[in-house]
Each structure stands twice: as C-alpha cells, then as structure tokens.
Amino acid sequence: MSDADDREIKLVMAFVRPDKLSDVKQALAEIGAPSLTVTNVSGRGSQPAKKGQWRGEEYTVDLHQKVKVECVVADIPADDVVEAIGEAAHTGEKGDGKVFVLPVESAYQIRTGKTGPDAV
Ligand SMILES: Nc1ncnc2c1ncn2[C@@H]1O[C@H](COP(=O)(O)OP(=O)(O)OP(=O)(O)O)[C@@H](O)[C@H]1O
Numbered sequence: 001m002s003d004a005d006d007r008e009i010k011l012v013m014a015f016v017r018p019d020k021l022s023d024v025k026q027a028l029a030e031i032g033a034p035s036l037t038v039t040n041v042s043g044r045g046s047q048p049a050k051k052g053q054w055r056g057e058e059y060t061v062d063l064h065q066k067v068k069v070e071c072v073v074a075d076i077p078a079d080d081v082v083e084a085i086g087e088a089a090h091t092g093e094k095g096d097g098k099v100f101v102l103p104v105e106s107a108y109q110i111r112t113g114k115t116g117p118d119a120v
Pocket residue numbers: 015016041042043044045046047064066093094095096097098
C-alpha cells in the first residue's frame with residue numbers, strides 16, 4: 001500500500017494528578033492532539049503505604065486518586081505528547097505521575113470505515 005501505512009500509531013497513557021487535568025487537556029490541544037480518553041483511577045507508585053488514624057482506628061493509605069489520560073496519535077510524535085503532558089502535570093512533588101508509550105496495532109473509525117493512521 002502507500003507510504004502512509006508506515007506511519008506508526010502510538011498510545012500515550014499518562015497517570016496524572018486530578019487537579020492537573022485541565023492543564024494537560026490544554027497542553028494537548030496546543031500541540032494539535034486534542035483527542036483523548038480520561039478515566040478516574042486509583043493507583044500507587046513507588047512510595048510505601050502510609051498509616052493514619054481516624055476516630056481511633058488505624059487505616060492505611062496505599063492507593064491515591066489519579067486520572068488516566070489516554071491519547072492515541074499517528075501524525076503527532078508520541079515524544080511531543082509525552083513532553084506536553086510532562087510539562088503540564090509537573091509540580092516537582094512526589095506523586096506527579098508517569099507517562100507510558102505503547103504501540104498500537106490498528107485503528108478503525110466507525111463512521112467512515114477508515115483504517116490505520118487515517119482513522120486516528
Ligand atoms: N509502574 C507503574 N505501573 C502502573 N501504574 C503506575 C506505575 N507507576 C505509577 N503508576 C501510576 O501512576 C500514579 C502516580 O505514580 P507516582 O507519580 O506516585 O510514581 P512514583 O514512581 O511513586 O514517582 P514519585 O516518586 O514522583 O511519586 C500511581 O498512583 C499509579 O496510578
């Protein structure tokens with residue numbers, strides 16, 4: 001087929017602070033990658049669990065509320081997406097989050113029937 005089919009499709013999956021979501025959305029729009037899926041998640045990174053007390057009962061905090069942002073790109077380099085999210089979500093404190101990049105095998109736009117990078 002055409003050269004167009006050599007374009008790689010990547011999934012950028014980021015875990016960020018919920019209060020950074022609007023900055024992240026804006027940064028993605030600014031680099032021309034406005035499409036995204038957002039999910040509220042709970043998770044943990046590398047910090048050990050913290051113990052607390054509430055009404056005399058001890059509890060353990062080992063999961064934190066985060067937002068998962070998934071962004072599939074074909075024409076925008078995944079590195080640019082990672083950089084935009086990283087800058088927008090950065091505070092410098094522990095728990096700022098992480099960004100992973102995964103290969104995407106195929107894509108299909110339901111309305112048009114387009115496939116591959118053109119469907120993204
Ligand atoms: N290796 C991982 N696998 C899956 N999810 C992860 C991983 N690392 C981080 N996450 C997700 O990202 C969120 C934020 O992670 P976090 O920023 O605390 O990572 P960290 O490695 O502890 O870095 P920091 O020292 O800056 O806190 C976690 O709550 C979890 O949802």
